Amino acid sequence: MSVLASFHLRRGDFVLEASMRLPASGVSVLFGPSGSGKTTLLRCMAGLEHDAAGQLNVNGELWHDSPNGLFVPPYRRALGMVFQEASLFPHLDVRRNLAYGFDRTPAPQRRVSWEQAIALLGVDHLLARQPDGLSGGERQRVAIARALLTSPRLLLMDEPLSALDMARKQEILPYLERLHREFDIPIVYVTHAIDEVSRLADYLVLLESGLVVAQGPLSETLSRLDLPASFDSEISVVLETRVASVDGHYQLARLAFAGGELLVPLGQGVGSQQVGQACRVRIHARDVSLSLQSQTAADADSSILNRLPAVVSAIAPALHPAHVLVRLDLAGTELVARITRLSLDSLKLRTGMPVLAQIKSVALL
Structure with missing residues (x-):
């Protein structure tokens, strides 16, 4: 089983032409300079780029197959998504924000329990709080817990730490490190920060100008002697x-x-x-x-x-x-x-x- 993604998308002068085979579990990181296509590729996987041509197969479940006219809309894809900003509902307390993700999943399909998500992200003491009373790190932990409570078959994370200062970033990284150990859910994580790559990635995909230029297990890929010039300083x-x-x-x-x-x-x-x-x-x-x-x-x-x-x-x-x-x-x-x-x-x-x-x-x- 694996996550197979292949997309072609043109946006003005930018062209995404990316194919990758990701492990069925663990954290796969999309890494590259600004403008390399990381977020665009993630949006294609989420079904947010309807014009994208290609295919997406998540552990045997086909969500996108443009040659055969198949496009599963985002709301019907069993995925969770975490953005740079937590995007919590400001009028709901933390408990009801989490319940929004939990309640949208029918009970027979739930693979992540309420107690598991609450404990993993350490948000039990925040349940009665309003989003505007949380720190940046706390808001992101709640957002991740809410995404997990949908019991996704695929969890997409678009630079979830980029809006946090260093202290809040170091606070939340240990929670992210536990995700792939606690849950058998493939995670695709976008970042431009090499320290996040080093701590979180099991599998690494390097993007440059809309192309996948290297992919493979973390250390094996970072240590390649033939990496493109833009990644030379990261060897x-x-x-x-x-x-x-x-x-x-x-x-x-x-x-x-x-x-x-x-x-x-x-x-x-x-x-x-x-x-x-x-x-x-x-x-x-x-x-x-x-x-x-x-x-x-x-x-x-x-x-x-x-x-x-x-x-x-x-x-x-x-x-x-x-x-x-x-x-x-x-x-x-x-x-x-x-x-x-x-x-x-x-x-x-x-x-x-x-x-x-x-x-x-x-x-x-």
Whole structure:
């Protein structure tokens, strides 16, 4: 099962020509620069662009098939949608806003209970409040809960954090992280913020000028050495780690993953994590340097705490002519380093060569 979407739409000089196959569950993020077509593609999936040609199949249910004259209107699609603004009904309190989403779904078709949505988004204490008395983060949590209470087969989210300040954004991100773990609902999430991509995405779709230029699992896609020029600065990997220990004196967490361990400062990413809990870490290619020295982190005469043995698996040119990209294998975990061509030649790097990947802890905040 999967979500298959293929759309063609012209709006003046802009043309959307996008096709993608998304997983049947988890968070699929549409990412790209402003004007790349992210929101337009989401609107096509929602049925808000009636002129769009193409097809949409959601886990075997056909909602749009223009070659055969099929177009299921938005109100008949089993989808939930969350916009940049919460769009709550101002004359209804939170309880009645939520009931609007819950009551429109016949009882036999409900897959999300009232109690589940309330607990997941932490809005039980807000039920008697009016929308104008809520913070921005609280309004969005209510909007997400209302969308979930329709028991959607597909949940669409159009930059739901873009109107929030950093504090409110950090407040709501943990709730979003729990969505795909708690519910077996495919989520399509639009953003232009790479930190949201790193924390939320399971699957990544990169858009540029109305075209899908790359798609695939998160880290595999971000670490591609052949990304288009507009995404060159984002080349990185996202590691799935677990908190192995916390050093309160030095305010560092030791994170374990398949290829080794990392020391990371306590902060937004790991500040509230407990030992044993999962934690994602994004490592930017520009923050990885290479060494031929056979020193370990314990005996290295260096301020760099993270020094991991690796093997060079590929070398490719970067956008800047002074740079190259080096793909590394850390016992099955991939990493990418951006170094200069001068360093490449000075170290005489080649595929199959063992090296030490050096990552500054302060770069992993």
